[in-house]
Amino acid sequence: MSQRPTGPRRAPQGRTPWPVIPLAAVAVAYVAFPLAALLQRVPWSDLGSLLSRPLVTDALRLSVTTACAATGLSLLVGVPLAWVLARTHLPGRSLVRALVILPMVLPPVVGGAALLFAFGRRGLLGGPVYDSTGFLLPFSVWGVIAANTFVAMPFLVLTVESGLRAADARYEDAAATLGASRWMIFRRVTVPNAAPAIIAGAVLCWARALGEFGATVTFAGNLQGRTQTMPLAVFLTLESDREAALALSLMLIVVSLAVLVPMRDRWLASVP
């Protein structure tokens, strides 16, 4: 064909503007170098015994279970919220979105304090609940899950909302012409079509919950086996038991990478 291509052409290797590569390399190095510095201090020979200590195993088990629980809670209410933000024209949507994103930019310790004022022993809701049932959310494993959810849910909501916006809403029209109720459309068409975004959002949410520190320590405290997650254990042992802190850090890096690396491609893959 003699016809010239009219669309934008992909730049061949040689056409990359020259400052981009070195600057990109600096960005990668800036993230990789401190992690490498940490890794070179890991006591590899003692790793087995370090990782089998109760302090470490308790923290790992607690971190993984609470991150999973927080992700589950976020999915349950966050996907419907993302749908409302993406598909309805309710007044005040921008305000709601700003409110939901707020925990992403707020210092987590402020979030923890806010949770205390809401659900603490003398909190707005926590007080009456404690007086009538004796149930106390803070300083328990439930408190860890609450703090994780508060901080990590925005990652899920934002990702799923943008996924729903990118998805073709006409599939929902098609389902309606076939007689499907709104709930059936949501369940059988909307959610499956947004599955890549939901998976990506859940992974980001889980990874954020796994690394949560500020809100957890403020709201749930630092009790080994009950509320001491891995980040808390790292902070506690950094001064007193540096080798344990390094082993815990390594675990966090490995677990996070193991989840993030395979998800990257799925996230980028197009829907159909």
Add this chain to the structure above:
Amino acid sequence: MLRADIEVSLGDLHLDIALTADDGEIVALLGPNGAGKTTALRAVAGLQPLDGGRITLDDTPLDDPATGTFVATAQRPIGFVFQDYLLFPRMTALDNVAFGLRARGHHKTDARAQAGEWLERFGLADHADAKPRTLSGGQAQRVALARAVATDPRLLLLDEPLAALDATTRLTVRTELRRHLTTFRGARLLVTHDPIDAVVLADRLVIIEAGRITQTGTPAAVTTRPASPYVAQLVGINLLHGRANGERTVRLATGATLTVADPLPGLDVAVAIRPQAVTLHRHPPEGSARNTWSTTIEGLEADRDRVRVTLDGPVPITAELTPAAVAELELAPGSPVWATVKAVDLTTYER
């Protein structure tokens, strides 16, 4: 029977049309892009609420802003075939067809069994477990059609059902679609911007321009007597009637024969030829065109930047040329010319 008085304002579009479609009738809405055809279809489906007017199906009101009546899309007894089919990408062909039956309360096994029968009827039994992205354009269209009719709707709506296909598959799928459409009992409303699709598929044409109906009638009436130069431009197709005379030859009433590229669909056939596909020559042409005859010019008519040339003789059709070509060939009423049409430019369908 559908009666739709549709008034919708949407951005620059002000749609104000009155449509009817009887049971068993195939009505085509034909018009340029942006004329409001798809909006009209979406209004009938309940995907676009009316601003004014009234839609009834079998005397049941579906949308009547005056009385506040609005039946939700899911409650309307309709089937809708979308332009790019919109098959659910994560479901198999079978589950796509079963979806509507499930939505209307059929049990899962029952819905799947019925869906299987529909796929078989549409020649897709081997593709029941295929995901939509693995289907060809023609197969995907048949799945979409099966999905739309599986719920036994009273009214079938089709939005540009052939637009997503490439030119070669389009020809065979069009014939197939016509066959499938004729087996459906209810009314059918079809939107297209392609006049050939409209005359092949529809019993009645409704021409829409800028939100208004400019002409309505049978394909023969509209194509032979376009109400405006614009309609002439849009649907000015030559329609000839004849009888099959061999597998690929049509004999016209005038005695002339035309050769077509594909086997004829039946005995009594109509042949559609775009005026742009007719070429004229002053001398006997050389080349591969299968249909060549000599005739005389009956008349010339300027139409925007084109000239429509009507031909006398055994094949009474209209050719469309540029003014430059008319000047170069020195065409005038009464001039003798040679006309040619390639076999692939003849569209035939059973009458």
